[in-house]
Amino acid sequence: MNDLDELIQFLRLNRRREENLEGDETNVVMATVLDTGQEIDIDKISFENLDTYKRLTNIFENFNATKIYYTQSDFDRKYYVKQPIYQNNGYNFVNVDTGLAEQISEDILSFIDIEYAFNQYVFDRTRKKVLLIAQELETVNVFSDAIVFKPENLDVSTGTYIYTFDDHKTLFGTISSAILNPLLSLIQLSDREVDLYKSDTTGSMYLIPRIGYSKGKYTITYLYTKSKKNFSRSIAQEDIALHLEFNFVGAFISFLNETILLEPNFNYLDDEASDRRLDFVDEFEKLIVLPLERNIISNSSGNYKDAITVLYYLGDDILFSLSQDTLWKVVDEAIKNDTLVNHSRAAEENIVLKLIKFIAERERNKDNFLIKLLEKTSHDQMSYLHFLYDRIDGDNSTNFVKIIHKTWMLSSFREIDPEKSKIITNDSPVILDYRSDKTLGFHTDNATIDWKTTNINVALTVGTGVYQTSQTKDGQGGTETKTEEVMETFQYSYHPFSPIAIINADNPTFIFKDPEQEGQPYMLLPAFVLYAREKSAFWQNWLTVAEYTVDILTTLSGFGNIIKVGRLYKILEAGKTIAGKTQIFTKIVTGVKGVAGVAEISSGSVNILLKLTNANDTELGREISKYLFYFEMIALSGELSLALYEKMQKSASKILAKKEVLKESAKNTDEAKQLDELVEELRKMADNRFKQLNSIADPVADILGAAYKSHPERLRKILAYVESKGGEVIYKLEEALGYSPGLSKGQPGQIHIHKEASISAWEHELKHFLDDEVAGFMGMRALGDTNFRVRSEFNAYKTEIDFVKKLKHKDEIEVIRQLKLNFKNELEYLTGRGKITDSDLVREIENFLK
């Protein structure tokens, strides 16, 4: 856990409840009825219900209560606190249950002094009694939002921290998933930086902070009252216990999500637990939600991008506070800009899809939602529905179809009685003899479906029940008699939401399943879903075909022209990337980190390769065709299987083997430059070491991830140390690790390291630096000293292995085995170029490797 994680854990609104539930065997809250002394146990989960067990902290604080008054009759007893009336020096009594002032004579009331902390008093609405909770404040689950702030118990100090907020769940899923890894590079290091101030004095602190924006930074301030006691009744909020400053709004909202907004005991839309919470919601509205709404309606693309970024981090509750019109406006902008691709700091396609889901679910009249989807966009007169389906890819595409189908099932469009339906015509029969199946991974059906105009056209070929016999030559001098059913093709034209019933028995492997219609002999769906099914099956078939027939396809003359009208070309020409356009790009490629960044191709490279498909070297031309074909497969399907990735690697290697031929084809400087870039892309693809390096050269990265995420503080110290000694750190975009001694004696060296390297790899390279320092910075001379080099390598690997042992990770054995293997390989390499003469070192190594 890094330090900021510890802080977040400390500040989480629901932490104490969870800890209580975990650590307490009894799972009950012990309480005493205030005025009778009766002891009762309350189930902790029940106690969380603030409606049943109303906390009295606020009402006590508001009226500076020192006594609880109660009616003398035990039946239907009422409890009050005294409210001074300043105009006449009199009193009212405020009912602690209702919060309302009542005119009641003090003579008929008894009272009890408030001797304990305010947050130990609750009103039990079932028993109609005030209860005193027995547990100490720090062990009782939820009381007020105040806690004791003890600086010594919180292991963070004032300074700058790296907040890896992108790892956390947001409304739209975990953005650090392999799918979106390429996007993360768009989050700059400065976006993650958080400045923290921490007071060093004990006090009583509210878990609900003040938030604001000042000098380009979002701020979160936790106020408190300094006190040596565990708890004071009232928090004056004069002093700052903790203050955080964020550079990036996403980090700011993520922090609040983790500590407050997404906590189960916080309700953004209807939280009346305390005025402080209401104030917090009010501040959040002013700071984030209102500017968001202004940005959405401003019609400015810059503001739209800002809005999308904020939307990415907002939770459900807050999104629900936005109006339908505002949400539609975001969808409108996405369509207008035609930017539905997950290539920005926020995954735009995911967000828009989620908004569509929200709009659909919240719309009471589902017909209205569907009618809106049929409105024309400015893009070739396509409807919203058609355009969105065309642009949304991969998993999102499937989810989009599900949303439409679910909404449609609740609309009047599903009406199948032609008398009642407004959209069923003679050309759009409800019952359709549609038949589909899947054999050997290949989808077949008896329909051709297209959607070029407003309506969806279906050409259905069905058997007539009439059979005819024909005779053909059998090729051996005789004849063959065949009896076949006469087939007939019917043309239909459907409104996109026109109902169709397909018989389940005729469609055993139909791609789309509706769980709510399970058990029925047929499935009811809108024509649009049938169209979507056809498209999906088509692309899946392309993938299936690719496995079997790529060799045949790529021998076709004019293959380049096929690619030119394909999906890949379209995506790249639009200035987008394959990785950005494919949602499940790396889903199947488990264990191959960074593959999404590798399996990429630029528009320039495609153009160059297309020219070369007709190269004089036929073999090269075919290999290039294959390579492009594999990319087309990814672009079409949105999927990259491991098998496909391996084929691409092989293909890239074969092309690279003829890189000289490639380079010779350059006709001018621009082409030569483009070819260089192409060769670089191919090399990246072909280089098997790429996928190994993460798991083999730096195996700890597989279990801990990058050092800047797992151990930011230690990393900062390493960097500071190297810098203080005059050393240099060279960050590499590719997987690379290594220490280069300085040039001449006395000169510190350079650590060459990949930015995603683990803390273990950093410690390894630091060890080299330290060994060099102890030897007085040997400079290049060190490289000629085999004993020194092996010793330093030995020390570095020992450091790493000791580190791994301390982790006690489940994969420890495997990681250590790999590290030892790495050392062995390096040892072989070094001793292949020089001899170890230090016999002690040899013995130590032998023991180490046993």
Next chain:
Amino acid sequence: MEHILDLKKEIDELSDDSLIKRFNQKPVNEGEFNYYPVFAKRIKKYKKLLFEELISERNVKIEFRTFKPSWYIAISILDYCEDEKIISEMIQHIKNHWDKDDYNDFAHYISKEERFKKYF
């Protein structure tokens, strides 16, 4: 002029024949790296060998976390070759054969030495 790399006396005193013979015996007892400065000092005779070593895959493509021998060889030449023309040729040679990043990293690495910096 103070050199960056040491010349190992026992290698420096070898005849040309012995030098190449012992270099070709793998593993090289005195350490392969220690031969390069000597070859560089006698570059008129060993230019071909050094230029081949500079771009040989075993010296350029390194599987492990170790210093690239190709860099060491280039530094040996910069350090001991007194023929400016050969140095210019060598720079062009590595520029043509090393990856662009590799070349740029190398240029950055040696930039701390004024004597070398002027060539890049």
